[in-house]
Amino acid sequence: MTSEHSQPTNKVISQSSVQDTPDGRIPVGKTMPGEQPMLSVQNLKKVYHTDGGDIEAVRNLTFDLPKGQLACLVGPSGSGKTTLLKCISGLMAPTEGEVTLHGEKVTGPPKSMAVVFQEYGRSLFPWLRVAENVELPLKNQGMDKTARREVVAEALEAVGLSHVPKSYPWQLSGGMQQRVAIARAVAYKPEVLLMDEPFAAVDAQTRADLEDLVRGIWKKLGVSVLFVTHDIDESVYLGERVIILSSSPTIIQEDLLVDLPDERDQLETRSSQRFSELRHHVYEQIQLAKKGFRPEDAVANANA
Amino acid sequence: MTYIRTVLHIIALPLILLAIWFVTTLGETSFFVPTPQVLVETFTETWTSERFVSDVFPSLGRLMIGIALSILIGIVGGLLIGSFRWLRALLEPTLEFFRAIPPPVLIPVIMLLIGIGDEMKVSVIVLGAVWPILLNTIEGVRSMDEVLADTSRTYGMNKINSIRYLILPSAMPQIMAGIRQSLSIALILMVISEMFASTEGLGFAIVQFQRSFAIPEMWSGIVLLGLLGVVLSFIFQLAERWILGWYHGLREIEQAA
Numbered sequence: 001m002t003s004e005h006s007q008p009t010n011k012v013i014s015q016s017s018v019q020d021t022p023d024g025r026i027p028v029g030k031t032m033p034g035e036q037p038m039l040s041v042q043n044l045k046k047v048y049h050t051d052g053g054d055i056e057a058v059r060n061l062t063f064d065l066p067k068g069q070l071a072c073l074v075g076p077s078g079s080g081k082t083t084l085l086k087c088i089s090g091l092m093a094p095t096e097g098e099v100t101l102h103g104e105k106v107t108g109p110p111k112s113m114a115v116v117f118q119e120y121g122r123s124l125f126p127w128l129r130v131a132e133n134v135e136l137p138l139k140n141q142g143m144d145k146t147a148r149r150e151v152v153a154e155a156l157e158a159v160g161l162s163h164v165p166k167s168y169p170w171q172l173s174g175g176m177q178q179r180v181a182i183a184r185a186v187a188y189k190p191e192v193l194l195m196d197e198p199f200a201a202v203d204a205q206t207r208a209d210l211e212d213l214v215r216g217i218w219k220k221l222g223v224s225v226l227f228v229t230h231d232i233d234e235s236v237y238l239g240e241r242v243i244i245l246s247s248s249p250t251i252i253q254e255d256l257l258v259d260l261p262d263e264r265d266q267l268e269t270r271s272s273q274r275f276s277e278l279r280h281h282v283y284e285q286i287q288l289a290k291k292g293f294r295p296e297d298a299v300a301n302a303n304a
Numbered sequence: 305m306t307y308i309r310t311v312l313h314i315i316a317l318p319l320i321l322l323a324i325w326f327v328t329t330l331g332e333t334s335f336f337v338p339t340p341q342v343l344v345e346t347f348t349e350t351w352t353s354e355r356f357v358s359d360v361f362p363s364l365g366r367l368m369i370g371i372a373l374s375i376l377i378g379i380v381g382g383l384l385i386g387s388f389r390w391l392r393a394l395l396e397p398t399l400e401f402f403r404a405i406p407p408p409v410l411i412p413v414i415m416l417l418i419g420i421g422d423e424m425k426v427s428v429i430v431l432g433a434v435w436p437i438l439l440n441t442i443e444g445v446r447s448m449d450e451v452l453a454d455t456s457r458t459y460g461m462n463k464i465n466s467i468r469y470l471i472l473p474s475a476m477p478q479i480m481a482g483i484r485q486s487l488s489i490a491l492i493l494m495v496i497s498e499m500f501a502s503t504e505g506l507g508f509a510i511v512q513f514q515r516s517f518a519i520p521e522m523w524s525g526i527v528l529l530g531l532l533g534v535v536l537s538f539i540f541q542l543a544e545r546w547i548l549g550w551y552h553g554l555r556e557i558e559q560a561a
């Protein structure tokens with residue numbers, strides 16, 4: 001699933017072109033035969049029933065997330081990314097289709113999943129101090145005090161916040177608050193980490209730091225990460241794989257492999273030839289999505 | 305320096321009022337309005353003697369129990385009603401009805417039902433003071449931040465921890481606002497409940513003084529009530545600052561932004 005040197009020059013494989021690839025390449029993003037997918041989303045559909053009528057936020061999504069992968073989901077605003085994450089994390093039941101984790105259907109928030117929300121200001125407990133925020137899920141799990149203290153200190157260290165355990169979240173900058181939320185997720189030691197546009201509201205410099213932080217943590221912990229963003233550059237820089245969503249009602253526009261070197265660097269990676277090719281490609285696909293080009297039939301065939 | 309200024313701000317108006325009172329009663333000997341000197345004398349005479357034990361103590365005791373029960377019932381009931389939509393739908397119209405009944409009119413009924421003892425007086429206090437706390441708690445639970453609730457759910461928070469670390473603190477600003485309203489209601493009802501079929505208590509004493517034309521004593525009772533109100537609100541503010549420290553800090557930062 002890592003580097004694919006034997007492949008032809010154009011390594012960007014779209015799902016829509018799967019069935020007519022002459023050399024029978026495995027559709028990127030789909031789980032390889034024999035490998036048990038960690039997380040699997042099948043024919044997921046979500047319709048909101050509101051007073052003003054039904055809103056079809058997600059039409060039909062199918063993809064797998066293998067163990068240890070860092071996948072980015074990009075899609076235009078309103079394309080149902082948050083809706084999708086809420087279904088995956090068991091906060092909301094899908095209208096149709098299902099989400100399975102280790103082959104088991106997700107019906108409520110699974111123990112081994114952690115979510116980092118976009119609204120950091122609203123996802124941290126303002127009445128708890130930084131360390132207490134990180135500690136609470138562990139306390140709830142019944143971990144004993146000394147172990148808790150150790151794990152919390154470690155997690156805060158990992159996000160570079162060892163110096164503010166006694167502060168309240170609202171006393172910190174936006175970037176620092178999001179670090180606290182990440183530390184809380186890290187301390188929880190999940191198998192799957194879902195992140196919903198976690199850096200949308202922080203400045204560019206902080207954002208770059210946080211991106212590297214996420215990659216560092218991902219490598220260290222070996223978790224599977226599903227990272228939602230609407231930032232094309234971010235998705236290509238961060239991910240091993242980018243799943244592009246169409247605009248609403250949402251389906252998968254394309255699912256592609258990011259074949260950039262494993263060691264990423266804000267300056268070098270972003271200025272590399274391959275990076276700009278990939279981002280160009282993603283950009284094009286999103287433009288297509290906005291124009292209403294939908295590889296719907298192709299996806300339906302591929303899923304059949 | 306700012307400390308001195310704060311103190312000045314607090315005592316300025318009382319001093320002015322005292323001065324006006326002093327000047328207007330100067331040389332006058334109205335039977336119904338004592339001069340400040342007389343009032344101060346009467347105050348110390350009346351309330352430092354055994355009356356403190358026989359009248360003030362029981363009143364304070366009933367007030368405290370009434371407030372404590374109101375807070376307990378209000379918060380527990382509010383958490384329950386606020387947590388279950390169907391329960392709220394079932395109870396809210398009825399609650400509005402009971403809340404609309406002025407508690408003093410219930411005194412004769414309660415007297416018939418449970419007698420004229422302390423239970424009656426505490427019940428009257430609770431029946432009046434519980435509403436702001438109950439309704440505010442319901443509202444506080446309802447207005448829970450969705451993202452915070454989702455966060456707790458994804459971390460699999462159990463019921464007890466959810467109440468302890470999520471629901472209660474998040475509703476706390478509203479609960480405290482409710483308690484603040486309840487304190488003054490409780491004080492009023494403490495006095496009123498003692499005016500009926502009573503043999504001791506602050507309200508009883510004041511009515512007693514009035515009937516026996518002990519006018520300065522009556523006034524001194526009213527002053528004592530006022531002071532009691534001030535002390536109550538002071539204690540409340542201390543508690544609030546301690547419990548809601550995070551909330552005030554957060555608000556300050558939000559407003560500065």
Ligand SMILES: Nc1ncnc2c1ncn2[C@@H]1O[C@H](COP(=O)(O)OP(=O)(O)OP(=O)(O)O)[C@@H](O)[C@H]1O
Nearest residue numbers: 048050055057076077078079080081082083084230
């Ligand atoms: N609770 C809800 N009730 C009704 N409609 C909703 C609800 N939540 C989202 N929607 C609708 O579903 C669609 C997808 O919303 P969603 O928040 O999932 O998109 P998103 O991709 O996360 O957008 P953004 O990039 O702005 O965060 C939108 O049209 C939105 O209006």
Ligand SMILES: [Mg+2]
Nearest residue numbers: 081082083197
């Ligand atoms: Mg969203």
